[in-house]
Amino acid sequence: MIKAEPRTILSFLHNHFEVVRDLFEFQSQDGIITREVFEVICHKHGQNMKNKLREYRVLRAVGSDYEMRDVYFKLMEFLLFEFKPLLPETIEKYKGAITELYLKIRKGENTDRDILLERIKNLSQQVREFVDLVERNAFRLLNETRDLKSNIDRVEYREKVHKASFWIEYYILPLNKILDVNHSESVANRLVEVSEYANRRRLDFGDEGARIEFEKLYVQLIQTNQDLLRQSKILTNELLPLLERIRTESLILTGFIEFLRNPYKVETPPLMKGSRTMVYAKDMLFKVREFFEQFQQSDAVFLDDTEPDFDKWIFDREHFKSQLKAQLPVNDFFSWCATMLKKDFDHIDTEKFFAITGLLFDEDMSIEFPKKNERVTITTSTAKISVPKLKIETALKF
Amino acid sequence: MVYPAHHRQIVEELMNGKFILANEEHFNSLKENDAFYQEFFKVSFDLNLVAKPEFSYLLSKETSENFSRDVSIFIAILCYELDRDGRNFMEALDFHEFTFEESDRYFDNSSFIDLIESNKALRDADSRRTLVNGMARRNIVQKNFEDRFIFTEAYRVFTDFAKELALKRITQEAVAAN
Numbered sequence: 001m002i003k004a005e006p007r008t009i010l011s012f013l014h015n016h017f018e019v020v021r022d023l024f025e026f027q028s029q030d031g032i033i034t035r036e037v038f039e040v041i042c043h044k045h046g047q048n049m050k051n052k053l054r055e056y057r058v059l060r061a062v063g064s065d066y067e068m069r070d071v072y073f074k075l076m077e078f079l080l081f082e083f084k085p086l087l088p089e090t091i092e093k094y095k096g097a098i099t100e101l102y103l104k105i106r107k108g109e110n111t112d113r114d115i116l117l118e119r120i121k122n123l124s125q126q127v128r129e130f131v132d133l134v135e136r137n138a139f140r141l142l143n144e145t146r147d148l149k150s151n152i153d154r155v156e157y158r159e160k161v162h163k164a165s166f167w168i169e170y171y172i173l174p175l176n177k178i179l180d181v182n183h184s185e186s187v188a189n190r191l192v193e194v195s196e197y198a199n200r201r202r203l204d205f206g207d208e209g210a211r212i213e214f215e216k217l218y219v220q221l222i223q224t225n226q227d228l229l230r231q232s233k234i235l236t237n238e239l240l241p242l243l244e245r246i247r248t249e250s251l252i253l254t255g256f257i258e259f260l261r262n263p264y265k266v267e268t269p270p271l272m273k274g275s276r277t278m279v280y281a282k283d284m285l286f287k288v289r290e291f292f293e294q295f296q297q298s299d300a301v302f303l304d305d306t307e308p309d310f311d312k313w314i315f316d317r318e319h320f321k322s323q324l325k326a327q328l329p330v331n332d333f334f335s336w337c338a339t340m341l342k343k344d345f346d347h348i349d350t351e352k353f354f355a356i357t358g359l360l361f362d363e364d365m366s367i368e369f370p371k372k373n374e375r376v377t378i379t380t381s382t383a384k385i386s387v388p389k390l391k392i393e394t395a396l397k398f
Numbered sequence: 399m400v401y402p403a404h405h406r407q408i409v410e411e412l413m414n415g416k417f418i419l420a421n422e423e424h425f426n427s428l429k430e431n432d433a434f435y436q437e438f439f440k441v442s443f444d445l446n447l448v449a450k451p452e453f454s455y456l457l458s459k460e461t462s463e464n465f466s467r468d469v470s471i472f473i474a475i476l477c478y479e480l481d482r483d484g485r486n487f488m489e490a491l492d493f494h495e496f497t498f499e500e501s502d503r504y505f506d507n508s509s510f511i512d513l514i515e516s517n518k519a520l521r522d523a524d525s526r527r528t529l530v531n532g533m534a535r536r537n538i539v540q541k542n543f544e545d546r547f548i549f550t551e552a553y554r555v556f557t558d559f560a561k562e563l564a565l566k567r568i569t570q571e572a573v574a575a576n
Binding site: 158161245248249251252253254255256257258259260263264266268269270271272273 | 460461462467478481510513556557558560565
């Protein structure tokens, strides 16, 4: 029994917080506070410290060593936010307790009212403890994972793989199973069932006091289910992908470092040799033969002998020039041009006429213009052309 | 006989050792006709078609061993240096556009400098450009402009290789420890 006033104990914790924290840290690390450690800590603060720790029931003797009492340990955990992750097996024990209380409440609905109320309150207490543990565990796992990701402790890649796999296999996947509301054996699923039952009973139970307790339980379970869903989301959406990523990244880097240690003694991923055709390729002969074979056309080729639909007449300058020279002197050049064209064609084409008149500019011939305004009219297929009567002679050469 | 759509392009690219990627138009035709192509390459050329969700490529008995080794070293060093630089190398392989200047900086300051200098495909900036061009021809990287490249999903062949190697070594050590 503690004689001291509660305020006195709180005041002691306030004034000697460092002592209690040191004791808490030693117990967290080693699971026990050895006599030597206890002596060293107490020695710093005088003999009175030992008495106070004993009087306020902070410590309990375990053989020659000590351990912190659970209530103080949990208080320190809470104050320092330093929760030790619990194995999901430990958390799962609540399923048994909750189920047993739930079944007893259902069976004993019509028996003793007092025990019914007590069971409802106990069930509520179990649910509270369960949610608290889940939250603390998820929080701790999240911190551990983030530490692993930032790698402040400079953990080796291989160690990271090991740690990530360890957290996933032993903590996160089993915890997720406990929180999976769709899994018939999960604690979350059982809580939903209890919540549905409490919902019905808060409305239709005969005794008013029990109805009020069922109402409280129902409200608590609604909140609990929301909290568990949030924790489950943290696990599946954040924690698990983060850890998977750490594991994958670390595995890849471990593999690359292992490979780079001796890259010429490890078989690398097989890749196909490209088969681009080179001129010196083995099958070049066949490819060349195939290429040329396409030009060896053996079929007879027929040319169509139809007339083209355009006039193929090309002015043969030399021919007309020699004709002109043979007939020099010519008194009327343009009429001579017309006569020459009429020999070959039925009517005179304007273009052809102008082509022949080009002979006029030949340097071998001289042009004599008429003294009077003598003109002749040449009629072509498209025009009537009035031209001067020019006389052409052989040019005199000096 | 009616061949699948893009048949010629599929055959030509795969036979040239190229990866066909999921974001390419002819990948769908290849995927839809997986059974046909598996048989086609096996019967016609004795080649195995590797079909992954993100890409496909051919495997032959005769392999391009040197190229594969050079690419493996290139990616391994790049990942190691990215991680050392505090960057998420998986994200970089997935999304980052590398410049040659940036990759050269990692290689020139790498602690694996002995290995880099002894490798013909990696020893200087020009050699590394040639290697990256070779990777681009096979669709392992995609070149954006002359001096920039991003990795395609085909990089997974090399990270999977690293993962397998790590697991093999970890298993071997566990067996030895027991």
